[in-house]
Amino acid sequence: MPKEPKVGIIGYGSYIPRYRIKLEEIAKVWGADAVAYKRGLMLYEKSVPAPDQDVITMSVEAARRAIVRAGINPIDIGAVYVGSESHPYAVKPTGTTVAEAIGATPAIHCADMEFACKAGSEGMFVSYGLVKAGLIKYGLGIGADTSQGAPGDALEYSASAGAAAFLFGAKNVLATVDYTTSFMTDTPDFWRRENAHYPSHGGRFTGDPAYFRTSLGCAKMLFEASGMKPQDFRFCVFHQPNGKFPCRVAEMCGFTKKQYETGLLTPWLGNTYSGASPMGLTAILDVAKPGDKIFMVSYGSGAGSDGFVYTVTDAIKGKAKLAPQTHPQLHENKFYLDYGTYAKFRGKIRTAG
């Protein structure tokens, strides 16, 4: 029997808006203790989308970067799945605009994913599955969000913007997908009802019974499925709603700071929701070497996690420099906003007309 081709990531791209707001600037307006927030949540600043940016525009840019790294003709992409909880339309797909803008229409399957912060890894999972089944040549999975936190709510300190795109294929794979697992239960820790402008959450309930139980449950399944131990991996990345949770969950799994620090973006980026762990993965792929193993567990409220084990191949060589890399985007060319401009950008001010 011929050997089954190894399916995995053939190209990746990330996009981070240039605007930032510092945690102190938000805390000042609401009379909150910035020092306590910084220490408690390990958050320093967050990205803010410009008024002319949304999930569609960031997804297009991230996807274009993934296509450049993969070096493929976009017309051969057979599926696009954009995962987000801030799709610009209630009714009308995000994916069709993305597919049109990258030149992948009309022979393409398209659906928008929604599962709180897990929607991005869902798109990756389905794209990978369709390529592996031989139904499509290439699949594009994107995680992107421009999430909102209600003014003054704890979420306002973290809800940020960014996108990560991954092309899956069976040739010139730069990181093979070796194992996948998913862990899912009905856990109402965070939600947004129809027509509600801002999401609601269960406060401390979002921690132990939700984020930690689900992420750890998925991680345990992934260790069992792969027969691997934490020390077998060079990198790990978890969902990162703040700076503290992903460090704690990684250490509970037996990983060290050296393994999780590359993919930890939240302290300076904020929580990009569906983009969070996927963007962490792009930062890892920017520096990964052939043979490196990567452990990834996403998390979405409601609640569930998708787990992936990747092995980086020789095809990674030279890929990072073909498009903007994640850490430079995060730390260079930033513009800081005051709270008033931030409120205007995010549509938090009611205007006439």
Next chain:
Amino acid sequence: MSGITARYWREMPQRYRGEAGKSLSTGKVFFPPRLVEPGNGNRRFKPVKLEYTGELLTFTIIRVAPSGFEKQSPYAIGIIELKGGGRITTQITDIPVENVKIGMKVRVEFRKINDDGHEGIHLYGYKVVPE
């Protein structure tokens, strides 16, 4: 809503993907594509995609914005000479207007241009950002 949907849809190849026409007679790139080349009457063009990097040739600053763009003012609009040929007129974004300079290197990004009122479609297209 203004009923702009059909026109917007027709212009997607240009607004989304920068599809231009290259003259088979003189090699000049025309964007948007033309049916007849000015000056020589040539009607033979090859479809090409614009290169998404270039240089700012000239610009102006809009301080009293037209309807739908009020929240973005002040903003700069400029003419950009693209690396592979062709020129586009578009907004220069992600930069304070006082920093915009003739000759600066820019790159095309996909951005939201406007909304068709509160209930109409979102209108997307190209803008440039500093390289």
